[in-house]
Amino acid sequence: MTQRELEIIEIIRNNPFVSQQEIADLLKITRSSVAVHITNLVKKGIIRGRGYVIDERDHVSVIGGANVDIVGYPFEELRKADSNPGEVNVSIGGVGRNIAENLAKLGNHTKMFTVVGEDVHGDKIINESEASGIDMSHVSRVSEYGTGTYLAVLNKENDMDVAIASMNIFRKLDRKYIDENRQIISKSKVIVFDTNLEEDVLHYAVQLFKDNKLFLDTVSHTKAMRAKKVIGYFHTIKPNRMEAEALSGITISGKEDLEKVAKYFHDEGVINVFITLGEDGVFYSDGRNSGLMKAKRIIPKNATGAGDAFQAALVHAELNMMSIEEKTRFSMAASIMAMSAYTTINPEMSVEKIEEIMKNMEEK
Structure with a gap:
């Protein structure tokens, strides 16, 4: 303003x-x-x-996961049943939390709604998230479980060999927690859900806030199915090809199928549909305009945060009343920005940097 x-x-x-x-x-x-x-x-x-x-709504709410990622990198070939010299990296993550940080970096007042433990990892998530600009004042701290933790051991090629996800704490991201924060969440300009919520809690919260603009991040093929019965309540969804097939029941083998899938979602009530197709680009549809947009192929430094950046950029684009094509281009540029850093979230993420990438996309 x-x-x-x-x-x-x-x-x-x-x-x-x-x-x-x-x-x-x-x-x-x-x-x-x-x-x-x-x-x-x-x-x-x-x-x-x-x-x-x-209209006093002045913030975006993100409801979903926040956890600590612990990743081990061996110096040599990974030897099973042995101690391997290497490095261990500890960072904060979680789909919802990552989306919230990208939103904050794009200049949006962002509130995070999640649960962490009363432990050092919970301290780390809250302190580092607040430092990045996220409002963490409504995060619940519980003693029954430890903070969500993802522990992975990579091989010499930096591919995952084995991992353990300790996420029992999200049982406390329950109806009671949603009810306790109902008033502040209901005043959101946009509410973003990730599917780390249990299915019954997701259904309850989605119907509770159905009068708000709701965005969905499907997280994974399995977790995406938690949203199937309430998919029509969402203003904007961003599944990948497999998730879109699972949610719609339609196999995608070409653009005609993408149109059919989009129509299925629109008929259910979804306003904006974005289906990410990896190297094949992004299919978009708002029921009137649709298309397939591709960007020049790049060699990513780290692709893990591309989807989170894309989702955050979609929210920012909606708040700034961009057209469906502009939303797609802006969000694809945000993904490219994310992949240009070794960290999951590019510390230089900003609207200005994204617009620079968009100019380069147009020139090419």
Whole structure:
């Protein structure tokens, strides 16, 4: 918002029935200028209806997983049943939390709703997430379980050899927790769900907040199925090819099938459908416009955070009222930005950097 818009909002907040001429007199500008600002504020969804009711929704809520990733890298060939010299990296992750950090880096007021343990890993998640700009004030800390932990051992080629996911704590991401935070979540401009929630909790929360714009991150083929019965409540979904097939029951072998899958989701109630196809690009549809968008192939430094960046960029694009094509291009550029760093989340992630990548995409 501009400084003038902020001044007008403050005047309206103090007197919702103030006239445009009174606003003009207070700010010493013309009434026609006030009318233009009011129109822009209505278009942005910040004020609505007669009497200038201010929509106090000022944040994005992300409901989902936050965990610690512990990854071991051997220096030589991995020897089973033995101690291997190497390095161990400890970082914070979780699909929901990663989406929240990308959203914050794009300049969005973002609140995270998740559970962590009363342990050092919980401290690490909260402290580092707050440092990245996420509001973690509503995160629940529980003593019954340890913080969600993903432990992986890689081979010499840096591919996963074996891993253990300790995620029992998400049993506490339950209906009671959702109810306790109902008021603040309901005031969100957008609510993003990942499917780390148990199926019954996901269904409960989705129906509870059905009047909000809901975005879904499917996480994985198996977890995506938790959302099948409530898929129509979502404004925007972003499955990959396998997840889209599983959710729709339609096999995808070409663009015609992608159109059929999109129609299935639109008929269920979904507004925007994005199906990620790896190297084949992204299929997009809003029921009126659809297409397949590709970007120049790159060699990623780390591809693990590409989907999280894409999801965050979709939310940012929606909040900035981009067209379906612009949303796709912006989000693909965010994915490229994510893959250009060795870390899961690119520390340089920003709208400006994404726009630079978009310019390069257009030039090519």
